[in-house]
Amino acid sequence: MAFNQELEALTKAFSGHGVDEKSLVTILGKWDPLERESFRKNTPHSFIEDHERHFQRWDDHYVRLLKHEFVRFKNAVVLWTMHPWERDARLVKEALKKGPSAYGVLVEVACTRSSEELLGARKAYHSLFDHSIEEDVASHIHGIERKLLVALVSAYRYEGTKVKDETAKSEAKILSNAIKNVHKKPINEDDEVIRILATRSNKHLRAVYKHYKEIAGKNLDEDLDDLRFKETVQCLCTPQIYFSKVLNAALRIDVDKNTKKSLTRVIVTRADIDIKDIKTEYHNLYGVSLPQNIEEVARGNYKDFLLNLIARG
Amino acid sequence: MATLVAPIKTSPVEDAEALQKALKGWGTDEKTVIAILGHRNVYQRQQIRKSYEEIFQEDLIKRLESELSGDFERAVYRWMLEPADRNAVLANVAIKSGSKGYHVIVEIACVLSPEEVLAVRRAYHNRYNRSLEEDVATNTTGHLRQLLVGLVTSFRYGGDEINARLAKSEADILHESVKEKKGNHEEAIRILTTRSKTQLMATFNCYRDDHGTSITKVLRNAIKKIGTDEDAITRVVVSRAEKDLKHIKEVYYKRNSVHLEDAVAMEISGDYKKFILTLMGKQD
Numbered sequence: 001m002a003f004n005q006e007l008e009a010l011t012k013a014f015s016g017h018g019v020d021e022k023s024l025v026t027i028l029g030k031w032d033p034l035e036r037e038s039f040r041k042n043t044p045h046s047f048i049e050d051h052e053r054h055f056q057r058w059d060d061h062y063v064r065l066l067k068h069e070f071v072r073f074k075n076a077v078v079l080w081t082m083h084p085w086e087r088d089a090r091l092v093k094e095a096l097k098k099g100p101s102a103y104g105v106l107v108e109v110a111c112t113r114s115s116e117e118l119l120g121a122r123k124a125y126h127s128l129f130d131h132s133i134e135e136d137v138a139s140h141i142h143g144i145e146r147k148l149l150v151a152l153v154s155a156y157r158y159e160g161t162k163v164k165d166e167t168a169k170s171e172a173k174i175l176s177n178a179i180k181n182v183h184k185k186p187i188n189e190d191d192e193v194i195r196i197l198a199t200r201s202n203k204h205l206r207a208v209y210k211h212y213k214e215i216a217g218k219n220l221d222e223d224l225d226d227l228r229f230k231e232t233v234q235c236l237c238t239p240q241i242y243f244s245k246v247l248n249a250a251l252r253i254d255v256d257k258n259t260k261k262s263l264t265r266v267i268v269t270r271a272d273i274d275i276k277d278i279k280t281e282y283h284n285l286y287g288v289s290l291p292q293n294i295e296e297v298a299r300g301n302y303k304d305f306l307l308n309l310i311a312r313g
Numbered sequence: 314m315a316t317l318v319a320p321i322k323t324s325p326v327e328d329a330e331a332l333q334k335a336l337k338g339w340g341t342d343e344k345t346v347i348a349i350l351g352h353r354n355v356y357q358r359q360q361i362r363k364s365y366e367e368i369f370q371e372d373l374i375k376r377l378e379s380e381l382s383g384d385f386e387r388a389v390y391r392w393m394l395e396p397a398d399r400n401a402v403l404a405n406v407a408i409k410s411g412s413k414g415y416h417v418i419v420e421i422a423c424v425l426s427p428e429e430v431l432a433v434r435r436a437y438h439n440r441y442n443r444s445l446e447e448d449v450a451t452n453t454t455g456h457l458r459q460l461l462v463g464l465v466t467s468f469r470y471g472g473d474e475i476n477a478r479l480a481k482s483e484a485d486i487l488h489e490s491v492k493e494k495k496g497n498h499e500e501a502i503r504i505l506t507t508r509s510k511t512q513l514m515a516t517f518n519c520y521r522d523d524h525g526t527s528i529t530k531v532l533r534n535a536i537k538k539i540g541t542d543e544d545a546i547t548r549v550v551v552s553r554a555e556k557d558l559k560h561i562k563e564v565y566y567k568r569n570s571v572h573l574e575d576a577v578a579m580e581i582s583g584d585y586k587k588f589i590l591t592l593m594g595k596q597d
Contacts (some may be wrong), residue, residue, distance in 0.1 A: 099350070119431070122468045134463075135507040147459075150507075154466035155446065156434050162442040191458065199447040301555045 001027075003035065004204050007042055014046070016251075016253070017263060018072045020300025068257060072264065072304040079268045080309070088113065088121035089128050090296065091265065092153070098139045102258060103145060104231050105265070106137065110152035111235035112242075115159050122153075144188040145228050151198035152232065158201040171196050172211035179216075187226050197232050209237040215222055240281040243270060247278070248286055251297045263298075263306070271309040314559035316594035325360035328353070329368055332361070343584040350389060351591030354555060358393055385585040388547045392592070396552070397432035400425070401440050404465075404549055405431065408452050415461065417548065418449060422464035427471060434465070456498050463506030470509040480512065481513045484519035485534050492524075546577055546589060554592040562593070 001009070006027050013020035013027075031039070040047045040056040047056040079087060088109045095105040110118060125133045138150045178190045187193055196208065212220040221233040232241035243266050249255065250263040270278055282290040293308055328349050335342035353361065365373040374393050381389055399419050406413030407421075410510050422430060437445040449461050483504045490501035508516065553561060565573040574593050578586060 119468070126468075126470045126472075130470060130472050130474055132468055132507060132509070134467060135470065135509070138503045138507045149505065150503075151462070151466075154463070154468070156431070156444060158438045158442060158444045160442050162436065191454065195458070195462075199444060199450045200560040201444070201447075243394065 003038070006031075006035075007039060010039060011025065011043055014043075014066065014069070014298060015299075017069070017251075017260060017298040018300050019066075019069050020299040021301055025302075065257075068260075073305060075261075076264045076268060076302060076305055079264060080271075080305075083113060083124070084117060084269075085120035085124035086128065087269065088117070089125040089133070091130060092121070092125065092133055093136070096136055098258065100143070100145070103141070103149065103228065103279045106149050107152060107228055107231040107235055108242075108246075110149075110155065111232055112239050115155070115157050118153075118158060144186070148188060148194050148198065148228055148232065149193055155198055157199070160201070161203060163204045163207050165202070165207060168207035171200070172208045172215055175208065175212060175220060176216050180226070187224065187229055193229070197229070197236070202236055205233075205236045209233070217302075240277045241273075242277045242286070244282040244285050244290075247282060247290065248293075251293045255296070263294075267306050267309050271312055275312070278309050314557060316558040316562070317352070317354060317592060317597065318594055319354045319357060323353065323357050323360075325357065325364040326368070328357075328361045329364040329373070332365065332373065334371055336376055336380045343381070343385070343587075346377075346381070346389065347588045347591055349374065350392065351588055352354045352447050355396065359395065360520065362393065381584075383583075383585065384581065385583065385588060387544075388551060388585060388588055391547060391551045392588075395436075396428070398440065399438040399552065400429075400433040401445070402434035403552075404437065404445060405441060405448070406544075408448050411452070415453075415457070418461050419464060422461075422467065427468050430465070432504045451493065452557070456502065459499070460506065463502055467470050467506050469507070472509065473511050475511055475515045477515065480515040480519045481523070483516050484523055484581075487516065487520060488524045546581065550577075550592050556595065 009023050010027050028036075028039075037056070041049070045058055046062045047058050050058055082090075091105055091231070092109055095102040109121065113121065122133050125131070125136075133153045134150055137153050138146060141149055145268040174192050175196065178185070178187060178193050198203070200208070209220050212223075216223060220237070221230045224230045224233060231242070234245075244261050246266055250261075250266070251261050266278075267275070277292045282288075282293075286293075291307055291310060294303060294310075298306060331349060332346060335345035349361075350358065362373045364556075365371065365376075374390065377393065378386060382430070391402065394402060403417060404421055407417035421433060425433065434445050439446075441448070446462050446466050449465055450458055453461055486497065487504060488501045490498050491499065504516065505513070530557055550558065562573045565571075565576075569576070572592060577589060577593070580590065
């Protein structure tokens with residue numbers, strides 16, 4: 001390879017999700033001091049030129065970010081090896097610590113796991129953190145989101161096939177009225193909406209979703225403005241679309257580190273469940289295959305690991 | 314301690330055959346039903362049910378339902394169910410009976426261990442094809458709904474750790490909510506429905522120390538009290554006969570200077586009375 005090509009390859013090795021360990025070993029590992037200096041001078045966002053003293057130093061902020069990229073593979077491995085119950089318990093704990101911007105993970109865990117899986121997560125939470133999930137969610141969250149989130153993590157939904165269609169129809173009507181009256185009563189104060197979303201079975205809610213479309217002409221999640229309620233409906237009724245959207249957002253260049261983390265989270269937590277359906281939905285929505293997108297944006301061992309996980313489905 | 318008196322070795326086949334004799338034909342030999350079922354523990358009763366099914370190709374419970382009647386039938390039916398299934402039935406009855414039944418929901422959710430409540434929720438799925446919280450929620454509104462749904466969906470941490478500072482601050486919140494009409498009921502509900510039992514005990518102790526009165530007295534007045542009725546007698550005796558009915562009898566006597574069996578015997582009659590007293594430990 002010509003030096004310019006090597007420069008390009010090495011810049012690429014440091015950009016994206018994870019790092020390209022192989023290039024770092026084969027290219028960077030053989031460069032002499034002049035070549036490395038050339039690298040420092042040619043990547044201004046990672047290095048700061050000290051003109052007075054004539055040297056280039058790493059940008060501190062960039063080095064901190066770089067640490068996350070090296071560790072991305074390790075985190076994926078640890079998360080993948082974990083028992084699903086511990087995994088979900090830790091995801092919830094982390095989301096509570098991070099604050100409101102991460103509460104979507106609470107919705108995700110509560111609404112896309114089976115009743116027994118969510119129960120297992122609650123048991124693991126006892127063991128790991130000496131509190132119950134609902135206790136911590138209730139005491140950490142003080143705002144308007146509390147009612148919905150506590151109700152969602154406490155659910156033990158019926159999982160059978162029996163659905164009363166008249167009830168689903170009338171509850172679709174209740175939701176439609178609640179949405180129309182949102183200016184009079186905010187959706188997070190509407191006990192009936194929370195009751196329906198937090199206690200009804202998945203099958204029932206999908207029937208409600210269908211009837212809502214017939215009544216209101218639009219999809220239920222589209223008509224909900226509150227982000228948590230929107231996510232709740234998406235996770236319960238159209239999970240593959242929800243996960244495709246999360247993945248797509250995570251695979252953009254220059255996303256914040258929390259959004260980046262959702263790539264690992266979604267792939268690790270869905271690889272055994274419905275990653276095949278998610279891949280199909282992803283292709284429907286974005287016209288490009290998920291493996292291809294990952295190939296473009298992820299690097300090194302991290303990339304190979306993810307591609308292996310999604311190839312299982 | 315249990316009040317149930319059951320022999321250690323029994324033959325489920327013999328019991329099944331004796332019961333079939335007692336239940337067939339025109340009349341019913343209630344004495345035999347009481348003499349057998351009133352002296353069998355939960356494991357033995359399930360064995361009898363299984364043997365009966367194998368020998369006579371019929372569900373013993375269905376046969377009992379059709380041959381017996383009234384309070385007696387209700388008591389025996391509930392006695393035959395496994396504890397989790399029984400509590401699911403009790404919860405469903407309670408929900409249907411509106412405000413009269415709420416204390417039963419509270420009882421089931423708070424007295425049982427988290428694993429036992431879970432078993433009830435599973436049994437409820439199997440029996441009614443809906444979740445317990447679904448039904449509680451559709452039949453209640455406002456703060457009561459929040460409280461009852463919160464109680465039945467809780468899966469409390471079971472450890473012994475106590476946070477003393479938290480107990481004090483949450484006792485104050487409860488006090489404010491209970492005494493002042495405008496109190497923060499949502500916070501009080503949060504505390505009661507999510508904290509571990511050990512933490513709640515510490516909180517209640519702080520409440521008593523800081524505010525002079527026992528919160529249980531206050532709560533008892535807050536949740537409507539229902540007078541003694543047959544359903545309550547059946548429920549308590551059938552649910553506790555194999556657990557701690559003896560202890561309950563001792564506490565009852567200390568508080569009321571009357572034996573629980575005598576108090577109960579005055580209120581009820583017939584085969585129902587004989588069955589209940591048998592479960593309470595009465596020997597013929």
